[in-house]
Amino acid sequence: MYHHYHIPKKELPLGAKPLGKMAVTRGYTCMNCGRCALACVYKVHERSTADPRVMAEPNSYLCKNCLKCVETCPQRALTVRISPDYEALGEGIWTPTRVTTIWNEAQNGKLPVFGAGYRGMFVGPGYDSMWTDMSEIVRPTRDGIHGREYISTTVDLGARVDHLEFDPSGMLLTKMPKTVEVPLPIIMDVCRIPDIGPKSQEGLIKAASALGTLLFIPAETTLPADLGEAERCLVPVFTSGLTSVRTISSPRMVELEMFPTWKEDLVALKASYPDAVIAVRIIVSKGIEELAVELISSGVDVLHLLYDEQGREKGTERLAKDSLLAINESLAKRSMREKVSILASGGLAAAEHVPKSLICGADAVVLEQALKVALGCHAGPNCPVCPMIDSTIDADFAYWRVVNMIGAWRDQLLEVMGAMGIREARRLRGEIGRAIFYEGAERDAFANISGGA
Numbered sequence: 001m002y003h004h005y006h007i008p009k010k011e012l013p014l015g016a017k018p019l020g021k022m023a024v025t026r027g028y029t030c031m032n033c034g035r036c037a038l039a040c041v042y043k044v045h046e047r048s049t050a051d052p053r054v055m056a057e058p059n060s061y062l063c064k065n066c067l068k069c070v071e072t073c074p075q076r077a078l079t080v081r082i083s084p085d086y087e088a089l090g091e092g093i094w095t096p097t098r099v100t101t102i103w104n105e106a107q108n109g110k111l112p113v114f115g116a117g118y119r120g121m122f123v124g125p126g127y128d129s130m131w132t133d134m135s136e137i138v139r140p141t142r143d144g145i146h147g148r149e150y151i152s153t154t155v156d157l158g159a160r161v162d163h164l165e166f167d168p169s170g171m172l173l174t175k176m177p178k179t180v181e182v183p184l185p186i187i188m189d190v191c192r193i194p195d196i197g198p199k200s201q202e203g204l205i206k207a208a209s210a211l212g213t214l215l216f217i218p219a220e221t222t223l224p225a226d227l228g229e230a231e232r233c234l235v236p237v238f239t240s241g242l243t244s245v246r247t248i249s250s251p252r253m254v255e256l257e258m259f260p261t262w263k264e265d266l267v268a269l270k271a272s273y274p275d276a277v278i279a280v281r282i283i284v285s286k287g288i289e290e291l292a293v294e295l296i297s298s299g300v301d302v303l304h305l306l307y308d309e310q311g312r313e314k315g316t317e318r319l320a321k322d323s324l325l326a327i328n329e330s331l332a333k334r335s336m337r338e339k340v341s342i343l344a345s346g347g348l349a350a351a352e353h354v355p356k357s358l359i360c361g362a363d364a365v366v367l368e369q370a371l372k373v374a375l376g377c378h379a380g381p382n383c384p385v386c387p388m389i390d391s392t393i394d395a396d397f398a399y400w401r402v403v404n405m406i407g408a409w410r411d412q413l414l415e416v417m418g419a420m421g422i423r424e425a426r427r428l429r430g431e432i433g434r435a436i437f438y439e440g441a442e443r444d445a446f447a448n449i450s451g452g453a
Ligand code: SF4
Pocket: 026, 029, 030, 031, 032, 033, 034, 035, 036, 037, 045, 055, 072, 073, 074, 075, 076, 077, 078
């Protein structure tokens, strides 16, 4: 029976008064005339419910910085400025705008609208130095940008065959490799959150199951006994010497952490899980192209590449964008690209980073920090308490906030693919011809002027 993939969403705010961009303050000269309440359509200014003769504290988080109230106030009592708490959010590529954008996506599952008033950056490091070719957006059909065409975000993880062989009677001779199909190229990972609270973990397992995606989890994790169907979304991650641990009965995929003894560990893992897709997680550093070839030759089906949360390789200056492009090209030149799937994690701070990562060569992305931000993390040194380890977090809260955010990211992927004229996420992988890279654009524009250098 045909099943239409749909992600249900539910409005769920972070708290009663979340942190917004603006701080609105009312000075002592206020005479409680209430004109600001009439001027502000966003309900920042309201009378106190306890004593309607006076104005309540402004609901700063609702302010859109239009300055109408400031202009209206006869007493010049109002000040609107960027909140210092907002400016302290995030670090590096995790800008305050990105952190609050994820908070909003996790709250309502809607696409962010920046519009003509967008005053953010248009170029930055890594994925922010590339743009997708949206030329199809100027050719809308009568049904809108996407028309009636179905856009699939489904991807297959594992090795693929590049040709089929048949015997003279027409029987298929090629042994089809194992693959895991996921309905969206977004996977979750909690292995780098060692003290994750049981409720957050429960919410994330539920979210992965509802989304039909996968969740990487340490193999030795104690799991609830009644997981049922949700167990299918779990990918146990094994460290050296623990390849026979079995907390999940028949996982579709298993993953090995790279250790100096990986060759022996890999043999043991394959023997323990002969029916599972085999993945290896690697902290990406110098020499990754050669290591990828060696791993594929050893029968690894999925390379899970870990960049840090700023999207950097370990010990080098190379960013995920350039690293993925180099790995993809190196494997394609050796005719090995179809023998493996690539998962990219780290440096994924915005929905647009998903299609960009795929264009650079990933088959799917793996979210870690974005999951924390969805639950309220500040993504920087000023985060008060990690919501993932906060035992007071409710499982339903974790579930809906993550489902909302991933739902919004998938909607944005659909928008980008529709505008690019690409109807299948599988075809987005490595489509560098459909992207503009800052370095290339700069070279094309200025190379001749600066003498071809
Ligand atoms: S308009 Fe000015 S004086 Fe009147 S209530 Fe608002 S802040 Fe106070």
